[in-house]
Amino acid sequence: MASETRARGQIVIQKIFRAISHPGDSRRLARAVVDYLSALLSDTDVLQDLDLILTEGCANVCRHAYAGEPGDLEVRLGVEPGQWVELEIVDWGKGFGPDVTFRNPGPEAEGGRGLYLMCRLSDSCRVSRQGQENVVFIHKDIGPTQWKS
Amino acid sequence: MEKLTLKRTGRSLLLKYVGEITLEITGDLKHRLDTELTDAAVRAVVVDLSGVSFMDSSGIGFLVSANTRMRSSGRSFYLYQLSPAVEKTLGLVQLLGFFAILKDECALAAVCG
Numbered sequence: 001m002a003s004e005t006r007a008r009g010q011i012v013i014q015k016i017f018r019a020i021s022h023p024g025d026s027r028r029l030a031r032a033v034v035d036y037l038s039a040l041l042s043d044t045d046v047l048q049d050l051d052l053i054l055t056e057g058c059a060n061v062c063r064h065a066y067a068g069e070p071g072d073l074e075v076r077l078g079v080e081p082g083q084w085v086e087l088e089i090v091d092w093g094k095g096f097g098p099d100v101t102f103r104n105p106g107p108e109a110e111g112g113r114g115l116y117l118m119c120r121l122s123d124s125c126r127v128s129r130q131g132q133e134n135v136v137f138i139h140k141d142i143g144p145t146q147w148k149s
Numbered sequence: 150m151e152k153l154t155l156k157r158t159g160r161s162l163l164l165k166y167v168g169e170i171t172l173e174i175t176g177d178l179k180h181r182l183d184t185e186l187t188d189a190a191v192r193a194v195v196v197d198l199s200g201v202s203f204m205d206s207s208g209i210g211f212l213v214s215a216n217t218r219m220r221s222s223g224r225s226f227y228l229y230q231l232s233p234a235v236e237k238t239l240g241l242v243q244l245l246g247f248f249a250i251l252k253d254e255c256a257l258a259a260v261c262g
Contacts, residue, residue, distance in 0.1 A: 023173040048203075052238065055205045059172045107247040110214045113206040120241050 013040075013079040021061045021073040021091065030054035033075050033087075040081060043146035049121040050085065050140065056114040057089035057136050065093025065134065082147050084123075087138040095134045096127050152200075153178070155185060160192040161261040163229075167200030170208035178211055192224050193260050195251065199230035204238050216248060227251045227260060 015036065019029035034051045041047055054075065061073045071093055078086040102119045105112040115136075119125040124139035156163040162185055166178065185191060194215065201208075212228070219226035229251040231239070239245050251257050 023171070027169070027171050027173055048234065048237075051203065052205060055171060055203075059205060059207060062172060104242055107244055108213060108217055110210040110217075111206070113209060113242050117206055117238075117241055 011081065013077070013081070015077045017075040017077065019058075019073050020070045021058070021066060022070050023059070023062050026058035026062050026073060027055060029073065029075060030058050033077055036077070037079070037085065040079060040148060041085075041142065041146060042148045043142070046140075046142055046146050050087075053118050053121050053138055053140075054087065054089070056118050057087070057138070060114050060136070061089065061091045061093070065091040065095075067094070082144050084139060084141050086140075087136075089136040089138075091134050092132050093134060095129050100127055153181060155181065157191075158261045160190055161195060162186075162191050162193070163195045163197060163261055165197035165200065169203040170201055170211065171203070171205045172207040175207040175211045179214065182215055186218065193227065194219055194225070195227045195229050195257065195260055197229045198232055198235045201232045201235050204235050206242075208235075209238065209242060209244065212248065213244075225249070225260070229257055 017029055017033050019025045030051060033054050034047055037050060038047055058073060058075070061071070065071055071091060074090040076088040076090065100115070101112070102115050102125065104116045115125070115127075118136070118138060122138045122140045124137070126137050128135050128137065152166055152168045154165040156165075164182065168174075170178070182194070186194075196212065196215070216226040226248075227250065228248045231250065236245070239248070251260065
């Protein structure tokens, strides 16, 4: 599902990707979004950053949203070419709760680094509950030279 | 797991995985390593990361868990030949200084020789 809308005089690309939150399917969903973005972005480091952001977000849904069971997972992509990429990683599971943290845990912690990594690699990262939807929102500014012409 | 190679040399175990280390694979990796570590004769584990094209926080968790298990039982755990993707991910979470990293073949030979 893809569409284009105009905002602030620019073309904003919007596209939705869907999968079931099984580990393999979630990783393939992240790859599908990155493959789509690779047609727009030339900078491989930026694509790798987005790959890690998406993989962490989708893996969080696998681990936590549905108590380890498969459930619906959606990535809503927004792109203003030459400017930024925005991602919403959405599930309809139990949500983050009050203890959500974006901090890097201690070195001996075996987990809890997903949101920290997503924040490190983006310019804005937040989680929210919108009706039945749990949303991780990411905004990443991308310089004009990092796009395909 | 045809991408996984396990090689015993003396009292050392060299584990090499080629591909992506993500949530999809870390459970199997942990299981295979746990199976090898039931042999108390294994005194050191080296993980060769040269062929890892992508690693997420699940992979970090696998490495931290293995490191903790080995060191808490008086054994040694090393990383070897970090790929650029692995080095970047470990750097982002400030763990490059946490792990013992073998710098070159000489260092590897000293452990696995």
